[in-house]
Amino acid sequence: MSCSASIPHSPRPIQPARAKTAFGKIVGGLNTAALEYMRGHSLSGQVIALLDAHPAKRFADTSVWSAHLARLGLDTLEVTPDPVRIATEGALWGAICHHGLLPGTVIVSDDAGQFRVGTHALCWIHAERLVHKLVPATPEQRRAVELVRTLIWWLYADLKAWKRDPCPRRAAALRARFDRIFKRKTDYVTLDRLLARLHRRKHELLRVLQHPEIPLHTNGSENDIRACVTKRKISGGTMSTAGRTARDVMLSLMKTCRKLKVSFFRYLGDRLQVPGAIIVPPLPDIVRQAATTA
Numbered sequence: 001m002s003c004s005a006s007i008p009h010s011p012r013p014i015q016p017a018r019a020k021t022a023f024g025k026i027v028g029g030l031n032t033a034a035l036e037y038m039r040g041h042s043l044s045g046q047v048i049a050l051l052d053a054h055p056a057k058r059f060a061d062t063s064v065w066s067a068h069l070a071r072l073g074l075d076t077l078e079v080t081p082d083p084v085r086i087a088t089e090g091a092l093w094g095a096i097c098h099h100g101l102l103p104g105t106v107i108v109s110d111d112a113g114q115f116r117v118g119t120h121a122l123c124w125i126h127a128e129r130l131v132h133k134l135v136p137a138t139p140e141q142r143r144a145v146e147l148v149r150t151l152i153w154w155l156y157a158d159l160k161a162w163k164r165d166p167c168p169r170r171a172a173a174l175r176a177r178f179d180r181i182f183k184r185k186t187d188y189v190t191l192d193r194l195l196a197r198l199h200r201r202k203h204e205l206l207r208v209l210q211h212p213e214i215p216l217h218t219n220g221s222e223n224d225i226r227a228c229v230t231k232r233k234i235s236g237g238t239m240s241t242a243g244r245t246a247r248d249v250m251l252s253l254m255k256t257c258r259k260l261k262v263s264f265f266r267y268l269g270d271r272l273q274v275p276g277a278i279i280v281p282p283l284p285d286i287v288r289q290a291a292t293t294a
Contacts (some may be wrong), residue, residue, distance in 0.1 A: 030057045034094025041113060043086040047074065051087060065091065093117055106207060106214045121207035123218040124159075128152050130194055144186040149193065151181045156216065163212045171209045178206060224255050253283070260286050 030051055038048050050072055061066040064181055065088065069075055096254045097104055101120070109115035110126040124139055131149055136142040144170070182199035185192055208214055228251060231237070238244040257264040262280060268276035 028096045029059075029098050030091055031094045031098055033097035034090040037090035037093045037117060037160070038086055040087070041086050042081055043083060043090070044079070045089070047083050050074075059091070077117075089114065094241070106211050108207075108214055108218055110218055111279065119207070119211075121211075121214055122201055122204040123216075124152075124205065125155050125217040125219065127198055127201075128156075129203060130198070132187075134191060136188060136191075141186075141188040141191070144191055148181070148184070148186075148191065152223075155181060158236055159206075159208060159216060160245075163208060163216075166209075166212045167194045174209065175202075175206060178202060227251055256283055260290060264284065 018148060035052060036049075039045075054068075056068055059068060066075075069084055069087065074087060077083050097118075098118065105114055106121055107117060108121045108123060110123045128149065129154065131145060134145050136145050155174070158174060158177075164172060179199070179202075182195045182202070184195065208216060212256045228247070231247070237245055253267070254264045259268050260283065262283075266278050267280045267283075270280040
């Protein structure tokens with residue numbers, strides 16, 4: 001699962017799935033955005049009504065929120081999806097919207113449910129992969145799949161070109177091409193159903209025509225988490241929550257330094273106050289400076 005968030009002048013990833021650990025950093029709130037998130041992620045209507053009916057709507061930290069869920073009995077429910085997780089993610093998203101922390105943000109994802117929030121766009125690589133994974137049984141079906149894949153990649157190439165030189169007239173033509181590709185009928189029923197399913201996500205796949213600054217794929221965020229995946233495959237991951245947090249923080253700092261062309265070891269030397277270490281400004285200041293000069 002992967003996602004990246006494109007924010008005007010300052011791209012960075014967000015991961016709503018980590019709501020439990022991040023919740024205490026901002027005031028959580030049960031507002032319209034929070035309730036919509038819960039409904040969109042299949043939380044029970046009875047649970048949503050219970051949360052909505054309670055007069056408590058704002059929570060200062062994790063302990064207050066957890067106590068509130070315990071009083072409502074949500075922590076004892078053994079159902080899928082986990083009501084505590086979905087409610088926490090929803091409250092966090094509601095707080096983000098309430099405080100206006102991510103204005104103009106577009107979240108590009110591989111369609112994992114936890115990232116389908118706010119203004120959402122789909123990764124073209126993952127979308128095309130669904131067509132690529134089809135197993136045709138006849139030469140005719142195989143030719144139909146190959147033709148559709150060719151048409152998709154031609155459209156993808158033209159979308160990349162459009163990003164470099166946006167034009168409203170060409171955007172309309174690209175939308176029309178999208179319809180012709182994903183509304184086409186073949187003799188391969190499975191392919192036709194898949195194309196119809198992707199056509200229903202047209203607005204998310206063509207979000208770039210409204211926001212030329214966003215990527216067409218999630219390769220960047222996939223690369224960012226690759227180190228964690230590789231380590232997990234080799235060593236089996238961390239042994240504790242504290243270890244996982246330490247690993248994630250250090251990898252995040254290392255990746256951020258690399259993107260900003262800052263030496264990670266010099267950064268650590270400065271933060272650990274190593275004698276004679278070169279002074280490195282706070283990373284948020286470097287990000288803002290890079291965004292201003294970009």
